[in-house]
Amino acid sequence: MVIDKYMQYGFRDAMRSLWRHKGMVFVTIFTVATMLLVLGATALVALNSQYAANEMEDQLEIIVFLEDKLSREEAIAMESKFQQIEGLREVIFVPKEDALENMGDKFENTTSLTEALGGVNPLPDAYHIKVEQAEQIAGAVRFLERQPEIEMIRYGQDLVDNMMSLTRVIGIACVAIVVGMLIVALFLINSTIRLTVATRSEEITIMKYVGATNLYVRIPFFLEGLFIGIIGAVLADLILYFGYQYILAYLIANLSFVPVLDSQTILLQVMLILLGGGMALGAIGSNIAVKKYLNV
């Protein structure tokens, strides 16, 4: 089979020219690795910001105090009403006894507190309500305000507003940075590969003169591009992996209040995407670059 021989010669030629053009190959691998590393790091920063924003969002809750005149049954029945809240994630009923106990815990002496209050629990029954997203809090509050059984609603209005704009800004910034880096990476990697191929345009021309088919010319360049892409991506992946572990360990040890994304799955996914991206960039990039010189 001709194609078998082409692959065999193509592989040999690819290895040979990788070795003989090692300077250029090194520069290209370095460019690919650097760009993929920056891209991967940007993606991880973006994912972490998003994660931190979500974490903070998760902690936002609405506390609803019920009218004191409500019976326990009426108070419990309220829960079904809250099911109408859009984006409802969690409803927790806190009976007044629990609330008092919690408060007592804080003062570390329940009996004296109850005694001090003359045996009467002044606290109302309450609900702690969480919604999926910060944007849904306003809607939930509007709904709750219409309920006559509710005496008071407490939620961090300013915090919610700030969170919402922060989340939005972080989201947009992350997408913009990742897209921007992707364009820069594509451009740089592509021009480096184009330059590498251009220095060998004479080789392509001569091959075509002796009757080489386009396939024969393309195979070694394809394999070289693939190889450069893989090596570049693996380098970027290794640095990213160990770098991320190091920074993560540092943050957890020294700045434990900063929420970080400690997920191997997501890190591996980013690494896998970089590997796939590197391979595709190398192989497709070199093939596009070769195409320009095939028309002899």
Next chain:
Amino acid sequence: MIQFINVSKEYQNGTVGLKNIDLKIEEGEFVYLVGASGAGKSTFTKLLIREILPTQGNILVNGKSITRLKSRAIPQYRRNIGFIFQNYRLLSDRTAAENIAFAIEVLGVGKREVERKVDYALHLVGLTDRKNHFPDEMSGGEQQRVAIARAIVNNPKIIIADEPTGNLDPQTASGIMDILNDINIKGATIIMATHDSNIVNRSSHRVIELSHGQLVRDDRQGGYYLGYR
């Protein structure tokens, strides 16, 4: 074997490469293509290896029109032609043997046959001992002999040589001519574009002279050279 029928080539910038060329080259002929720079010699050879297409007329090789060749069929066509360039055009990152080998490898033949043919071609041009040398380790004459070995390794019926002695001293040039004459005697048709009056006058063959893209002389008897007009 080769027939130009009323062939004209005008480039996109308006330059006339060839104008109404009618000629026939028989199998086994040795033809000098002479003329000043810009006379149309390069256009002639480029048309023949199907690098460019004529704007008018038809070119037949072995009775088949190469102007109607589909681009898929061009590699196959070129494998029957050996091409020799003035500046050798060897791949600088490959040894002599490797430079010759890839002209056979494009056919998809096995390693052993490639080696056998490369050795034979190197033997024909007298460079067996330079097999593993890189182009920049060889003299100009040696590099041109490698290029000739590459051109003849597939046993082509037609050899096109574009100023093959242009960069060589007279002694080395005459060595190259001996090799080309040898190949011609073995049956290949040779079309050689040249400036070199000494060479044309020394080994007498048919002379086709071009000037401003037109055929101004076709000296079938050959044997001497009149020089430029």
